[in-house]
Amino acid sequence: MVYMLDRCPREDSPRLGAMTLHPEPGAVPRARRWFRKFIAPYNPACSVDDCVLMISELVTNAIVHGRSDGPWLVRVEWFREGTSLRVEVHSPGFPANVRLRHPDADDAHGRGLLLVDCIADSWRSGPSRFGGTVVSFVVADAWPA
Template structure:
């Protein structure tokens, strides 16, 4: 990280159930990471995972007329945490890809340091974390 900052930092945004929201989510996260002075290959990993989680939310977790919430933290513990909240049921898991689909959580599993699924009423939270070096501002 290039800058000294106060932590923790949180960004969140709601996205409608539209295919273009995946691109918007990627841009939103890339801008947040740049604001925090974080870039490079690890930032690319975060953006790829956001793209996969947002796509999964659209395809499997967001009923018509709804959307999903994206939350992004830069945490004092030296982590970037991504959460995608949706209102769909089901429990996501890593599975063998089938043709053109099924690769999303395989990619998240490969790129993130940790990931998982949490409960939400209604729906679920799919999250992933990335260990990063963080420089905090002295108080």
């Protein structure tokens, strides 16, 4: 199996959905496609395109920088918290390795978190509850009050 989706979260949970992806190139477009599909019924007022861009960047970073001695997965979860949308990307590796870079104009890489920093209302990184690292972003006012 290449991915797993949780399309039916519990009603008492703020989690709207989740997906688990193998760390391969096809994971990024798959994450974009499935997030679009499963966030649509919730009618967010925020830019889904912006969210998809940020998810693309964080899943790419998870695949490129995730580290494990054995087989591993990337997990993406999205939550409604009041009027805000929070998206988390979990991967193996050390939380201390996540940092915002300011690349030179001719650098080919290093802009993913910079994009997230510019678009999201906030973002953070730290230890994942699954082990490894989580990087998350919040879009405030994703739904009307």
